[in-house]
Amino acid sequence: MEFSQYDVNALMHITNRPSLVFTEGRGMWLTDNNGKRYLDYLQGWAVNCLGHSPQCVVDAVSAQVGKLINPSPAFYNEPSIVLASMLTKHSCFDRVFFANSGAEANEGAIKLSRKWGKVNKNAAGENRYEIITFNHGFHGRTLATMSASGKAGWDTMFAPQVPGFFKAELNDIASVEKLITDKTVAVMLEPVQGESGVIPATREFMQQLRALTKQHNLLLIVDEVQAGMGRTGELFAYQLSNIEPDIMTLGKGIGGGVPLSALLCREEVACFEPGEQGGTYNGNPVMTAAGIAVLTELLKPGFLQEVKDKGDYMAAQLRKLCVKHGLDGERGEGLLRALKLGKDIGPKIVEAARDLNPIGLLVNSPRPDLLRFMPALNVTTEEIDHMIAMLSEVLTKLGH
The missing domain is CATH 3.40.640.10 (Type I PLP-dependent aspartate aminotransferase-like (Major domain))
Incomplete structure (x- = not known):
């Protein structure tokens, strides 16, 4: 269904939304009304702790x-x-x-x-x-x-x-x-x-x-x-x-x-x-x-330890990204992490990452000089690596 066929004006305008409608979700992935897939590091702002539709x-x-x-x-x-x-x-x-x-x-x-x-x-x-x-x-x-x-x-x-x-x-x-x-x-x-x-x-x-x-x-x-x-x-x-x-x-x-x-x-x-x-x-x-x-x-044995381990892994990969692109560092606890950009390019990254093809990336910029990551707690290391590669692509495209 084309976006123009949705009557979005029936909804109260409380935030600026892109012209897409999500129709399916599974784990770390969302699919929109055009069939495009997105790797989702928002997860409903840390709501979907086990991913979409566990x-x-x-x-x-x-x-x-x-x-x-x-x-x-x-x-x-x-x-x-x-x-x-x-x-x-x-x-x-x-x-x-x-x-x-x-x-x-x-x-x-x-x-x-x-x-x-x-x-x-x-x-x-x-x-x-x-x-x-x-x-x-x-x-x-x-x-x-x-x-x-x-x-x-x-x-x-x-x-x-x-x-x-x-x-x-x-x-x-x-x-x-x-x-x-x-x-x-x-x-x-x-x-x-x-x-x-x-x-x-x-x-x-x-x-x-x-x-x-x-x-x-x-x-x-x-x-x-x-x-x-x-x-x-x-x-x-x-x-x-x-x-x-x-x-x-x-x-x-x-x-x-x-x-x-x-x-x-x-x-x-x-x-x-x-x-x-x-x-x-x-x-x-x-x-x-x-x-x-x-x-x-x-509460299953080993689950929380895996969250710690994947948090450490994500932190290490974000630090490598900082070295590669001259960013200011990262911080956080477990799988609630932030990337310090050093300049006010967060909104540009969010938009460019979402518009990547054939697969988009969803990230959040609560401050213009920073990105926030809230993946599912059962995110895989492969999905972390995928996100890092996509971010690196965006940063390169933006000249950083």
């Missing part, structure tokens, strides 16, 4: 749809109980609330911490509600999560912002400490800042942050919407630093492509009362069945 998710969703789709969150359903139990068994958390998106999970984390601040008041008997977040952080697109985020320009886009968020600098513990007041209830961060260009929090900083929050009786919230679910080579990114946060949010990879997210917390933080948190689809059995299939795969 058989385990297809089977789990198909089976569950035939049994029970939506009984209402007013009742228990089996898949949500099973997935919650799996998550708590393999983390430091005790309680789980399921939602549909990372933004919802983060909104829930903000609400939960503020409720905890009402229960655990300051010395003057006042509610604590201020949350320290970080410049360049990204927590979602609701009004509260945009206010918590540190993206430039977001403070005026839908002003006024939700009050109570104060921005520190990642990997600078002094910048956090100076923002603490008697109204502070929590510190919230991404263990790896994704949208800002794949900037990891150091192990030392995460440990300092945990010590500081304990010292001041503050909650530590880790937003692992992008960095969680095996992306860094550990099941959860906080495990890289050998710490135990109070609250964690998951999204993207947890559903393997379907809309699923989770808010997790320790027992002593689980202070929601009936009616304070909910959602029509929370704990939906179809979505949580997909989550069970994903987590089962990630």
Whole structure:
């Protein structure tokens, strides 16, 4: 079907999209309406942690749809109980609330911490509600999560912002400490800042942050919407630093492509009362069945070690690419990596890579001087080599 035959004007214009429509996907590959194939290093922005249409998710969703789709969150359903139990068994958390998106999970984390601040008041008997977040952080697109985020320009886009968020600098513990007041209830961060260009929090900083929050009786919230679910080579990114946060949010990879997210917390933080948190689809059995299939795969012997090994391999190949084309280097954790270009050519690379023939390459440029890579966690070394060769071709064509 020709692109002109699609009535794309029926969709609200919220982003600039190329004139193609994807019709099929399998593993690391997508196919468009013209039959052209693309090697996909976006994977729905780290959503498809097992690639496009993984058989385990297809089977789990198909089976569950035939049994029970939506009984209402007013009742228990089996898949949500099973997935919650799996998550708590393999983390430091005790309680789980399921939602549909990372933004919802983060909104829930903000609400939960503020409720905890009402229960655990300051010395003057006042509610604590201020949350320290970080410049360049990204927590979602609701009004509260945009206010918590540190993206430039977001403070005026839908002003006024939700009050109570104060921005520190990642990997600078002094910048956090100076923002603490008697109204502070929590510190919230991404263990790896994704949208800002794949900037990891150091192990030392995460440990300092945990010590500081304990010292001041503050909650530590880790937003692992992008960095969680095996992306860094550990099941959860906080495990890289050998710490135990109070609250964690998951999204993207947890559903393997379907809309699923989770808010997790320790027992002593689980202070929601009936009616304070909910959602029509929370704990939906179809979505949580997909989550069970994903987590089962990630927990198979050797899977996470392979993520680490392939992350190391990709890093090494990106460094070779830097030497060949005079680029500035690479960084990241596991299979969440960035290539530092040294000049603002990212958007040109994205377009040129997509337009390669006969096979296109899909990459992301969250900043004009940088590319981000979020492949399926079961990407092969051959597919990494293929991506590197295609990138090298593009860089040569662009004269770099």
